[in-house]
Amino acid sequence: MLGTHLTALHDGDPAGLADALDVAAGFDDALTRGLARVGETDAAALAALAGAVAATPLADRVAEAVGKVTAGSVAEEHLAVLAGARTALFGAAHDALLARLDAALGRERRPWTPATATGPTEVTADPAGARAWLHELAVTGWRGVDHELLAAADAPIESALATLGTRRLAVLLDGLAAELRACVPVATMPQVPSRRWADLWSRGMLLAQAGPVTPGAVEPVSGxxxxxxxxxxxxxxxxxxxxxxxxxxxxxxxxxxxxxxxxxxxxxxxxxxxxxxxxxxxxxxxxxxxxxxxxxxxxxxxxxxxxxxxxxxxxxxxxxxxxxxxxxxxxxxxxxAAPPLDRHPAVLAEPVLLEGYTVHDTDGGLELELDGQRIAVAVDRLPSCGPVTPELVAGSSACLGLARWDAGRWLVQPVAVRSTVKRKVVEVHNGDWACGVTDPKVAKAEARSGDVVAVLRERAGRLLRR
Amino acid sequence: MTDVDGAAQRRSAVRVVPPARPRKLAKVPFVELADGRLQGVVSSGSDIERVYVSSVTSGTHAYHCSTNNNRPCGGLRGTPCKHLHALADEAVLQYGVDRVVRYLRVEADDEVQTGAQLMSRLDARHEPTSAAVVFSRFLRHLAYLELPGGTTPTPELHWFPATGAGR
CATH class of the missing domain: 2.40.50 (OB fold (Dihydrolipoamide Acetyltransferase, E2P))
Structure with a gap:
C-alpha cells in the first residue's frame, strides 16, 4: 500500500454512504428503545428505512412491515423484513467501500455467482425458538433487557448448537447473549453499542429464517x-x-x-x-x-x-x-466477492502490505503515515494468542495487515510486523505460536495458570457422563 | 436519535465485555456472573469425585454452598465457608474486582482489592438455594468442549475480534 493508495481511499466518502448510515442509526435507536410502543421519532426512522429501500425489490414488503410495526402489531415476519432492509443498507455500504478499496489498490475481484445446478435442498431444523427470542428482544429494546429475557436465550442457543446447519446462528446468539448478560441492567449503561447490537440482531434474524438460501458456486481447486x-x-x-x-x-x-x-x-x-x-x-x-x-x-x-x-x-x-x-x-x-447476505462493512478484511511508513502515537491511538497520508491502527484487534503487540507495531518498519472499516473510517489491523528489537530485525506473525509459545517469558507466564484445557477436559470426563 | 454521540455507538466491532483474565482452574473450574448471582463450582480438596456449588446473590448477598447433590456444606457455620471464599477470590481474578463489586452491588471503597476483602463487605446471611441450576449450567459449560469444531467459515465472528495482545 502506498501513500497514493491511501489518498484514493480517503478521497471523501462514497456517495450516499453517510445517508444510508444515518437511516440505519435511526432504526438502531428505535431498537434500543424497543418496538413495543413506537413513538414519533421512531416512526419517522422506520419510515426512512422504508424510503431507503423504496426503489428495490424489498419496497412493498418493507413498507407493509413498517406500517404494521408502527401501528403496534409487531409480528416475527415483519421484524425479519426490517432486518432484511437494514441488511440491504449495510450490504450496499459494504459494496461501495470495497469498490473504493479495490479501485485504490487496483485489486481485481470476481463477482459472486450462484450455484448453477441446484442440488438437493438440505432440510435443516426450523430455529423457531431463536426467532421468538429475537422477536422478544426487539419488542423489549436493549434498554429493557433483564436477567429473565436472557435466561430465555439458553434453550434456543442450546438447540441451535446441537443442530447441524445452525452453528453460525448459535455462535452469534451466544456471543450476543453473553454480552447483554454482562451489561445488565442495560438501562443504566451510559451508552448502548446500538449499531453493533442491531448488526448482530439483524444477522441473527436472517440466519434464523427457515427457508433455503441460494448457495454460491463451488469449484474444486488444487495448487x-x-x-x-x-x-x-x-x-x-x-x-x-x-x-x-x-x-x-x-x-x-x-x-x-x-x-x-x-x-x-x-x-x-x-x-x-x-x-x-x-x-x-x-x-x-x-x-x-x-x-x-x-x-x-x-x-x-x-x-x-x-x-x-x-x-x-x-x-x-x-x-x-x-x-x-x-x-x-x-x-x-x-x-x-462475498455472498450477498454476508456483506457488511464489518466483514471487510482485505490483506495489504505497508512499508516505509512512520508511526505516530496519538491520543486516538497509533497511526501509520505514508507520504503525508495517515491510517489508524486497530491495536485492539491484536490477539492474545499471538506475539504481535502494540509496542512491536509502534516500532515497526513494515506491516502486513487487513484493511478494515468501522465507525466511519478505514483502519489497518496488523497481523505481522517487521520491527527492530535490540538492534536486530525481527519478524513476528499472528500465527507464530500455533504449535506452542516460542517466547520463553510468555511461556513461563502461561505455565503459571496451568493447562486449563486439560483441567476442564478432566472435569468434563468425570462429571458429564453420569 | 439520542443525543449521546459517542463513537462506541457507531462501531460494529467493539469489544463490549473485557475477556476473562487467565487463572488456574484446578480449584475453581467454573465461575460466572449470571442469573443475578456470583456462582460457581469448587472442586473438593479431599474427594476428586465431589464438587461444591457456591453462590452469592446480587443485592441481598444471600449465600449458599452445597454439594452438587444438595447436601449442605459442612463449612457453613453462620459464616461463608472456604468454598465461597475461593469462589470470590477466583471471580476477582477472572473478572477484576470492579466488575464483581458492581454485579453484586457491594458498597465498596478502593480498599477492596481481594476476594477476602469483598466477602468481608457483604451484609451476608445464609439462605439455601438449589444447586441444580448452577450445576447444570456448569455441565452445559463443560459440554462446549465436546462440540465438534468446524471448517465452515463463520462471518459473524468478524464482529468478535480476538484482543488483549501482550497482556
Whole structure:
C-alpha cells in the first residue's frame, strides 16, 4: 500500500454512504428503545428505512412491515423484513467501500455467482425458538433487557448448537447473549453499542429464517497456498482462525486471493495461546502457520473466496515468507466477492502490505503515515494468542495487515510486523505460536495458570457422563 | 436519535465485555456472573469425585454452598465457608474486582482489592438455594468442549475480534 493508495481511499466518502448510515442509526435507536410502543421519532426512522429501500425489490414488503410495526402489531415476519432492509443498507455500504478499496489498490475481484445446478435442498431444523427470542428482544429494546429475557436465550442457543446447519446462528446468539448478560441492567449503561447490537440482531434474524438460501458456486481447486495473514476471532464460547492466502492454481490460471477458516467451541476461561490447542484437529494448518510454510492443496472446494479446509487434502510445503508473498503475488491476485447476505462493512478484511511508513502515537491511538497520508491502527484487534503487540507495531518498519472499516473510517489491523528489537530485525506473525509459545517469558507466564484445557477436559470426563 | 454521540455507538466491532483474565482452574473450574448471582463450582480438596456449588446473590448477598447433590456444606457455620471464599477470590481474578463489586452491588471503597476483602463487605446471611441450576449450567459449560469444531467459515465472528495482545 502506498501513500497514493491511501489518498484514493480517503478521497471523501462514497456517495450516499453517510445517508444510508444515518437511516440505519435511526432504526438502531428505535431498537434500543424497543418496538413495543413506537413513538414519533421512531416512526419517522422506520419510515426512512422504508424510503431507503423504496426503489428495490424489498419496497412493498418493507413498507407493509413498517406500517404494521408502527401501528403496534409487531409480528416475527415483519421484524425479519426490517432486518432484511437494514441488511440491504449495510450490504450496499459494504459494496461501495470495497469498490473504493479495490479501485485504490487496483485489486481485481470476481463477482459472486450462484450455484448453477441446484442440488438437493438440505432440510435443516426450523430455529423457531431463536426467532421468538429475537422477536422478544426487539419488542423489549436493549434498554429493557433483564436477567429473565436472557435466561430465555439458553434453550434456543442450546438447540441451535446441537443442530447441524445452525452453528453460525448459535455462535452469534451466544456471543450476543453473553454480552447483554454482562451489561445488565442495560438501562443504566451510559451508552448502548446500538449499531453493533442491531448488526448482530439483524444477522441473527436472517440466519434464523427457515427457508433455503441460494448457495454460491463451488469449484474444486488444487495448487500451492501461500499464507499471508492470520486473523483470530474469539468470544466466550467460540474461536475462529481465518488464514488469508494466495492460491497459485496448478492449472496455471491467475493467482487467487483466498481465505480458509477453522473454528472450535470453547469456554471463557480458555484464552491466549491455549486457544491453539483447541484447533489440534488441523495439524497441517498449524504447522504451516508456526513454521511459515506454504501448503499444497489437492482438490479442495472453493466457495467464492472461501477455501474449505480439510487436513487430509493438504500437505505442508517449503518455507514461504508472507512478506515476500504480499510483495510479489498479492498485487496481481484475483479476489472474490462475498455472498450477498454476508456483506457488511464489518466483514471487510482485505490483506495489504505497508512499508516505509512512520508511526505516530496519538491520543486516538497509533497511526501509520505514508507520504503525508495517515491510517489508524486497530491495536485492539491484536490477539492474545499471538506475539504481535502494540509496542512491536509502534516500532515497526513494515506491516502486513487487513484493511478494515468501522465507525466511519478505514483502519489497518496488523497481523505481522517487521520491527527492530535490540538492534536486530525481527519478524513476528499472528500465527507464530500455533504449535506452542516460542517466547520463553510468555511461556513461563502461561505455565503459571496451568493447562486449563486439560483441567476442564478432566472435569468434563468425570462429571458429564453420569 | 439520542443525543449521546459517542463513537462506541457507531462501531460494529467493539469489544463490549473485557475477556476473562487467565487463572488456574484446578480449584475453581467454573465461575460466572449470571442469573443475578456470583456462582460457581469448587472442586473438593479431599474427594476428586465431589464438587461444591457456591453462590452469592446480587443485592441481598444471600449465600449458599452445597454439594452438587444438595447436601449442605459442612463449612457453613453462620459464616461463608472456604468454598465461597475461593469462589470470590477466583471471580476477582477472572473478572477484576470492579466488575464483581458492581454485579453484586457491594458498597465498596478502593480498599477492596481481594476476594477476602469483598466477602468481608457483604451484609451476608445464609439462605439455601438449589444447586441444580448452577450445576447444570456448569455441565452445559463443560459440554462446549465436546462440540465438534468446524471448517465452515463463520462471518459473524468478524464482529468478535480476538484482543488483549501482550497482556
Amino acid at each position: 500451492r497456498l501461500l499464507p499471508l495473514a492470520v486473523d483470530v476471532h474469539e468470544h466466550d464460547t467460540a474461536v475462529q482462525v481465518q488464514l488469508h492466502a494466495v492460491l497459485e492454481p496448478t492449472d496455471g490460471s491467475p493467482a487467487r486471493l483466498v481465505r480458509t477458516a477453522v473454528s472450535a467451541a470453547k469456554v471463557d476461561t480458555i484464552s491466549g495461546p491455549a486457544l491453539w490447542q483447541l484447533l489440534h484437529a488441523h495439524p497441517v494448518l498449524l504447522t504451516a502457520l508456526a513454521e511459515r510454510r506454504a501448503v499444497t492443496v489437492d482438490d479442495l472446494p472453493l466457495h467464492g473466496a472461501d477455501l474449505l479446509w480439510h487436513d487430509d487434502a493438504v500437505r505442508p510445503g517449503e518455507p514461504a515468507d508472507p512478506f515476500a508473498t504480499a510483495r510479489v503475488l498479492l498485487p496481481a491476485a484475483v479476489a472474490s
